[in-house]
């Protein structure tokens with residue numbers, strides 16, 4: 052097939068989506084249901100599937116997938132160095148787009164494989180000494196907790212995990228708790244912007260301000276914020292931030308971003324040094340050489356970044372928060388206990404609730420088998436329960452169906 056015809060087929064769904072999103076009257080206002088219903092039509096989700104698990108993996112739209120696949124097919128049909136020459140400039144273009152979405156400088160962006168890799172790169176790269184302290188939270192993901200603990204065991208660092216009350220009492224309580232935990236030996240605080248455990252949004256900027264005044268490195272896990280919230284890294288008061296493209300960004304699987312502030316990046320050793328690594332690589336590029344990668348995936352990341360720009364990050368945030376709020380409000384009318392805070396400053400797109408510890412597995416299975424409602428769950432422990440994470444491809448009708456399904460299993 053001629054290259055131009057292939058390109059047309061690959062970009063056709065993207066161009067159709069772009070035109071439709073631009074033409075929809077009223078635009079991406081949070082309450083403009085016809086816009087979001089139309090947008091839903093561009094996601095190749097199975098009919099009847101109620102997909103409420105963006106906190107784990109969010110599907111990519113057809114336009115994004117097709118742009119990625121177009122490049123993948125092109126790569127495999129001609130893997131010559133000549134044909135792959137396009138990926139070096141594309142990588143830089145993607146870096147610029149990711150930086151723009153995150154309100155950062157392109158030199159502060161490393162393209163990784165996921166949040167876990169970004170956080171581990173940071174943990175392994177910091178030059179800490181025996182006895183140095185790291186403050187983390189009990190509700191951090193394992194990649195931001197166990198990874199610190201394992202390294203600490205090897206190097207003699209001291210890790211202190213702070214307990215989390217949920218629902219949280221207030222922003223001030225969390226900030227005070229962290230401020231009190233810092234000692235003259237504290238070198239790093241490992242935070243989570245929005246936790247996957249209860250959906251708590253942490254006051255990372257406020258904690259970061261206190262920590263950075265004490266020269267404590269602030270690392271933020273942004274797996275549950277990038278693509279859901281209009282993340283502004285230049286205002287966040289963090290030194291590093293890691294996220295994935297396959298969650299709320301609705302991008303390709305197995306890609307991510309590690310942001311490291313320009314004035315701090317020289318303090319991070321690269322963990323994996325491969326062909327192409329040079330001491331004079333600029334900024335966070337020093338942290339991203341990992342041998343041959345799936346170059347075509349860059350096209351998928353770029354398409355996902357273009358998609359977020361097209362709908363507008365502020366509009367996406369407003370819609371995600373509106374969906375989460377609507378779901379929470381409706382769930383609170385049922386016999387369930389919502390672990391997630393209701394206040395916007397302490398919550399985002401993830402909602403966790405309990406229908407009773409003994410019921411978790413049964414209710415999770417029933418929601419899937421009877422209602423095709425795909426969510427996540429925590430089988431036991433204090434934060435046991437069912438986790439719902441609706442995203443912009445979920446319509447209000449989906450939300451109604453999900454609440455009706457929940458009602459049916461708990462009544």
Ligand SMILES: Cc1ncc(COP(=O)(O)O)c(C=O)c1O
Nearest residue numbers: 106165166167192247272274295
């Ligand atoms: C808060 C948080 N951090 C990190 C991760 C790990 O993400 P990934 O598997 O993309 O590295 C997850 C996954 O759910 C998460 O929720």
